[in-house]
Amino acid sequence: MHQTILYARVSTTDQTAEHQLSHASKAGFEIDRVITDEGISGVSVPFRNRPEGKRLFDILRAGDVLVVRWVDRLGRNYDDVTTTIRAFMRKGVIIRTVINNFTFDGSTADPVQKAVRDALIAFMAATAQAQAEATKEAQKAGINHAKTDKTKYRGKKPSFDQATFIRVQEELTLGARSISDIARECGLSRQTVLRIRDNAQHAQAALERWRV
Template sequence: MSKTILYARVSTTDQTLDHQKAQAEAAGFVIDEVVADHGVSGVSTTLQERPEGKRLYDKLRHGDTLVVRWVDRLGRSYQDVTDTIRHFMRQGVVVKTVINGMTFDGATQDPMQEAVRDALIAFMAATAQAQAEATKEAQRAGIAAAKADPKKYRGKKPSYDRKALGVVIDMLGRGEGASAIGKATGLSRQTVLRIKGDPVAAEEALVRWRM
């Protein structure tokens, strides 16, 4: 009998496990089992190097579904994410994301569908790595700002959270307009344009406020 497994990676600045599970269920997923790694980095560790992540390779079988909030839960490295998704597809596992409702299925035999699927995998993996690099840069900048002026360091609290920022960056990457993104995320058009103009600064603000 096929099953649906949610994999969650929870680091110090990420959403909680309960939040990720609630998001998946709100999106319509019926979760049979949750596998989670706590306090691990998606940058410095591959999925197979994490205590719980490596269990997925033994647990998942042909016909199963692997659910993740977004591909960055699998990893923050382009190579790691693409290798992981393609490995599971070869095993007959369907990989689905909560954000944007993406489905990666290796069963398709249509060349055009394969091309579109592979392009999406590559794009989302590249975005995950870019966000990770932006986070590291923001953390370095935030530390420098804190040392220079601790009182002014935090600035104004962002009107968006990490989930909304991820959606904005993803939609921008797909060429969506600021108004459409604002409608989808509930953010003002001005906020979307500020994120578009300086995504590193947007990420830096979240880091400063530990959001």
């Protein structure tokens, strides 16, 4: 009997496996089991080096379905993401994403469908890496700005912490949800999400000044 497993990578305190499972369930996925890697960076730790990620290759069989919130749960590096997806497809495992509801199936025989599938895998993997790099640059710029700001006035304390800031940026980069949806899910006002979108450097600088 085939199984559907949700893989949840949790790297920050505001991310939880329960949250990712809730997203999957609301999207209509029937999950048999949740496998979670906690405190794992998608940038510095390849999928096969993660305790639970490595175990998935032993657990999953041909015909099983691997569900992830988005491909960034598999990794934030182009080569790592594409290698991981192709390795699962060679095993006959079907990969599906909650966001955008994409399906990657190695059994596809039609050459045109294969070309579209492979192009989509490459695009999404590249987007995951670009997203991580953009977030890192915004953080770096905000930190530098805070360091060079010699005034004692810190301004209003941000209504979000570092983890929420990163999560908002991820959602904005994906572009799959509206500003209102992102605000509601992150517990922020719509105006706050818009400020983060329009000036991420300023938002990061505020976090640095307040050490939130």
